[in-house]
Amino acid sequence: xxxxxxxxxxxxxxxxxxxxxxxxxxxxxxxxxxxxxxxxxxxxxxxxxxxxxxxxxxxxxxxxxxxxxxxxxxxxxxxxxxxxxxxxxxxxxxxxxxxxxxxxxxxxxxxxxxxxxxxxxxxxxxxxxxxxxxxxxxxxxxxxxxxxxxxxxxxxxxxxxxxxxxxxxxxxxxxxxxxxxxxxxxxxxxxxxxxxxxxxxxxxxxxxxxxxxxxxxxxxxxxxxxxxxxxxxxxxxxxxxxxxxxxxxxxxxxxxxxxxxxxxxxxxxxxxxxxxxxxxxxxxxxxxxxxxxxxxxxxxxxxxxxxxxxxxxxxxxxxx
Numbered sequence: 001x002x003x004x005x006x007x008x009x010x011x012x013x014x015x016x017x018x019x020x021x022x023x024x025x026x027x028x029x030x031x032x033x034x035x036x037x038x039x040x041x042x043x044x045x046x047x048x049x050x051x052x053x054x055x056x057x058x059x060x061x062x063x064x065x066x067x068x069x070x071x072x073x074x075x076x077x078x079x080x081x082x083x084x085x086x087x088x089x090x091x092x093x094x095x096x097x098x099x100x101x102x103x104x105x106x107x108x109x110x111x112x113x114x115x116x117x118x119x120x121x122x123x124x125x126x127x128x129x130x131x132x133x134x135x136x137x138x139x140x141x142x143x144x145x146x147x148x149x150x151x152x153x154x155x156x157x158x159x160x161x162x163x164x165x166x167x168x169x170x171x172x173x174x175x176x177x178x179x180x181x182x183x184x185x186x187x188x189x190x191x192x193x194x195x196x197x198x199x200x201x202x203x204x205x206x207x208x209x210x211x212x213x214x215x216x217x218x219x220x221x222x223x224x225x226x227x228x229x230x231x232x233x234x235x236x237x238x239x240x241x242x243x244x245x246x247x248x249x250x251x252x253x254x255x256x257x258x259x260x261x262x263x264x265x266x267x268x269x270x271x272x273x274x275x276x277x278x279x280x281x282x283x284x285x286x287x288x289x290x291x292x293x294x295x296x297x298x299x300x301x302x303x304x305x306x307x308x309x310x311x312x313x314x315x316x317x318x319x320x
Contacts, residue, residue: 001122006087008080008119011072013087019118026101026113031160033100034062037255038081040121040303042091043293048300049085049095050255050290052078054218056097062156063099068115070099077117078301084119085303094124094256100159124256132178133283136263136275139192139252141241142168142180146190146213154213165193179252181244181265184212189239195257196220200249200278205234212238219253222299226285232278244268249276258290259283 007019027033036055040047056074063070072080081095097119104113144167147154152161164182172180172193181197184190189208191197196217198207205227210216224234244250248271250262259282261275275283288294293302 004088004090004122006084008084010117011080013084019120021100021116022103024106025103026106026110027159029106030101030108030110031158031163032066032110032113033098033159034059034066034068035096035098035157035159038095038097039255039290040085040090040093040095041290043291043300045293045295045302047085047091047303048293048295049081049303051218051222051299052081052301055255056081058157058218059097059099062158065153065156066158067111068099068101070117071115072117077119081119082301082303084121088121090121090123092123093121096120132260133258134275136261137178138176138264139179139181139262140172140175140177140266141244142171142182144168144171144180144182146182146184148185149211149213154215155210157215168193183241184208187241188212189241189244190214192252192254192257195252195254195260197250197252198223199239199244199247200276201243201247203232203278205232205278206239206243207234207236208239209236217254219255219258223253223259223282223286225297226282227278230281230285244270247271249279251276251279251282259286
């Protein structure tokens, strides 16, 4: 990871090397954190953050589920995210807002520990590889299941939840795959280690239900909306493992993964083994937003407060 200039911590921009926490912070011992992954794209109309309001709202939802009071308003945090991107002079980046339990007391009870908030940004390319967008990736069904309902709240994007994701990811990589797909406690398809999953059969898109211990992805919701705009039927339903192998197309979605086609699962070739027509169509609609800055749906928040006609480089030069 490339070191950048500033990280936002508890209301202040600090130097990258000074963004530190104590070894006895509650989060280190018990995984008591909530976070988001957000992308800023260098669109034709200037740098813009995709789904800023939606991500910040989900961060606050996650914190509420874990009885954590964030000491900033949602508006303040959105402004802090924009401030952090500007301070690091980035036109395209990954953004990580993080809420965590810091110092106070150790023990399972987190309520005596202070709540800290940080925002970091960095440059990040294609999550599943540079060629994944067009050529797709090879994935496997993991031996690790997703958590059962009423054990850990899967609707919260919390640090401790991702220990399960790490097991899925490491197993896939060890076996030569780019990603793993987890089944739910009943053996139905759930999601990837950090992505939601869709399959296409006879022109209909199928995706698991949010009640199956999956994270209700923001990109997932956007893809469903884009598909419906194109007149494509989308069904949220139970999906058997074998349905993956006989699908015409399979793709995965997420802020990091964007819309990534899957070319094989457990060495079964999916469809023709190439990116399918529906996947390609949805990618093109998504690309129109993140590349051309088409904001007709209000999904983008532009970073540059100057007029979009003003070159970004000139604006940053003025700030220097």
